[in-house]
Amino acid sequence: MTARRGARGTVVLLSGGMDSATCLALVARERGPVYALTVRYGQRHDRELRSARALARRFRVREHATVTVPVGPLLSSALTDRTRKVPLHGTRRGRIPSTYVPARNTILLAVALGYAESRGASTIVIGANAIDYSGYPDCRPAFLRAFERLARLATKAGVEGRTRFRVRAPLLRTTKAGIVRWGERLHVPWGLTWSCYLGGRSPCGRCDACRLRALGFREAGVRDPLVRTR
Amino acid sequence: MTARRGARGTVVLLSGGMDSATCLALVARERGPVYALTVRYGQRHDRELRSARALARRFRVREHATVTVPVGPLLSSALTDRTRKVPLHGTRRGRIPSTYVPARNTILLAVALGYAESRGASTIVIGANAIDYSGYPDCRPAFLRAFERLARLATKAGVEGRTRFRVRAPLLRTTKAGIVRWGERLHVPWGLTWSCYLGGRSPCGRCDACRLRALGFREAGVRDPLVRTR
Numbered sequence: 001m002t003a004r005r006g007a008r009g010t011v012v013l014l015s016g017g018m019d020s021a022t023c024l025a026l027v028a029r030e031r032g033p034v035y036a037l038t039v040r041y042g043q044r045h046d047r048e049l050r051s052a053r054a055l056a057r058r059f060r061v062r063e064h065a066t067v068t069v070p071v072g073p074l075l076s077s078a079l080t081d082r083t084r085k086v087p088l089h090g091t092r093r094g095r096i097p098s099t100y101v102p103a104r105n106t107i108l109l110a111v112a113l114g115y116a117e118s119r120g121a122s123t124i125v126i127g128a129n130a131i132d133y134s135g136y137p138d139c140r141p142a143f144l145r146a147f148e149r150l151a152r153l154a155t156k157a158g159v160e161g162r163t164r165f166r167v168r169a170p171l172l173r174t175t176k177a178g179i180v181r182w183g184e185r186l187h188v189p190w191g192l193t194w195s196c197y198l199g200g201r202s203p204c205g206r207c208d209a210c211r212l213r214a215l216g217f218r219e220a221g222v223r224d225p226l227v228r229t230r
Numbered sequence: 231m232t233a234r235r236g237a238r239g240t241v242v243l244l245s246g247g248m249d250s251a252t253c254l255a256l257v258a259r260e261r262g263p264v265y266a267l268t269v270r271y272g273q274r275h276d277r278e279l280r281s282a283r284a285l286a287r288r289f290r291v292r293e294h295a296t297v298t299v300p301v302g303p304l305l306s307s308a309l310t311d312r313t314r315k316v317p318l319h320g321t322r323r324g325r326i327p328s329t330y331v332p333a334r335n336t337i338l339l340a341v342a343l344g345y346a347e348s349r350g351a352s353t354i355v356i357g358a359n360a361i362d363y364s365g366y367p368d369c370r371p372a373f374l375r376a377f378e379r380l381a382r383l384a385t386k387a388g389v390e391g392r393t394r395f396r397v398r399a400p401l402l403r404t405t406k407a408g409i410v411r412w413g414e415r416l417h418v419p420w421g422l423t424w425s426c427y428l429g430g431r432s433p434c435g436r437c438d439a440c441r442l443r444a445l446g447f448r449e450a451g452v453r454d455p456l457v458r459t460r
Binding site for chain 1: 267295297298299300301303304305306326330331332333334335336337339340341343344345347348367368370372373376377379380381383384385386388389390
């Protein structure tokens with residue numbers, strides 16, 4: 001009783017960044033309804049949410065659900081804790097970065113699972129990429145497969161055998177440059193996306209997210225419409 | 231590197247009902263700090279939250295965290311959907327009740343996992359009981375074990391081998407009457423708990439939760455202080 005890819009509906013976790021935008025563009029070409037889900041978990045700014053809304057409209061999703069899960073005070077991390085500085089320089093290879101948020105993707109996928117079951121969708125798409133994969137434990141294939149196993153036991157649709165939930169991470173082994181190249185082919189509107197950890201009118205250009213984004217565009221030989229050339 | 235029970239801290243999922251109150255009373259007697267976590271996921275009323283606060287104070291937890299996860303509109307269930315009626319009569323044995331909320335316990339445990347890791351706690355306690363066990367998929371031992379496996383892969387503390395997360399469901403095979411008897415021995419202040427699905431000044435006495443609670447007290451031969459005798 002394996003559902004065909006996208007045939008029964010797909011939930012895309014849509015942060016508003018370039019990775020989830022590329023996932024959405026990818027899934028929008030497949031069969032079956034697409035639902036976008038933006039989970040805000042106590043981030044510093046609203047800029048990403050505006051991007052997510054614009055992307056959901058552009059790709060004509062069946063529904064864009066937004067939920068704020070204000071776990072910031074419960075968890076401790078540079079991304080949610082305003083007293084800690086966002087690292088402007090990279091972390092060493094193999095080390096878990098200080099931007100790690102405890103159980104972040106478990107919470108995201110749990111909400112996505114509830115949403116998917118409620119809408120009759122069987123697939124959850126998460127934009128974890130090669131850089132995340134190298135750093136964060138909850139971006140690794142073993143974690144994603146463990147979540148799929150959990151999903152089958154956790155849900156009515158799963159235990160009754162009606163739905164075999166799948167977690168897809170199509171960018172898991174793709175670098176930022178690879179995502180830019182792939183996104184170009186899928187006509188991702190980069191100008192609608194947002195990567196910067198800070199939430200100003202234009203990207204700061206110095207934080208890890210800005211630096212990784214710039215590196216990706218440079219390596220792919222593509223101009224980032226968000227970055228103004230002087 | 232298995233942590234001793236409670237030695238490194240315990241997070242108790244505290245709804246304010248009699249089951250989680252009994253779990254809290256149980257854990258409060260053990261070694262190590264106790265953290266209470268109340269996750270509100272779009273329930274109909276605030277009465278349970280007041281009970282949770284009173285219980286957390288009574289058992290002198292180190293911290294009582296409350297987080298509202300307003301997933302109601304995303305999910306569909308009689309408990310979160312105001313347009314559906316709460317069933318006043320029981321469901322057939324073996325059937326998943328209509329009060330099932332998609333991925334409810336996955337979401338609860340995911341938030342609890344993030345909270346536990348942030349506080350250095352290794353154990354999560356959930357008040358799932360024998361009635362839940364018979365009905366809801368996300369109360370069964372296979373689900374709880376799958377979540378433990380996930381937790382090891384999902385977290386920094388897990389993959390680095392510092393913490394072996396455990397999910398305890400001490401009431402999983404205990405009936406309501408058994409919980410009342412156990413709670414009596416642990417001096418659970420039943421008057422501070424709340425079970426009714428509706429949120430009036432006194433329990434409705436007719437909903438499933440009220441009926442199960444009444445049955446439990448009656449079978450255990452204990453008077454429920456919440457129920458006024460005329």
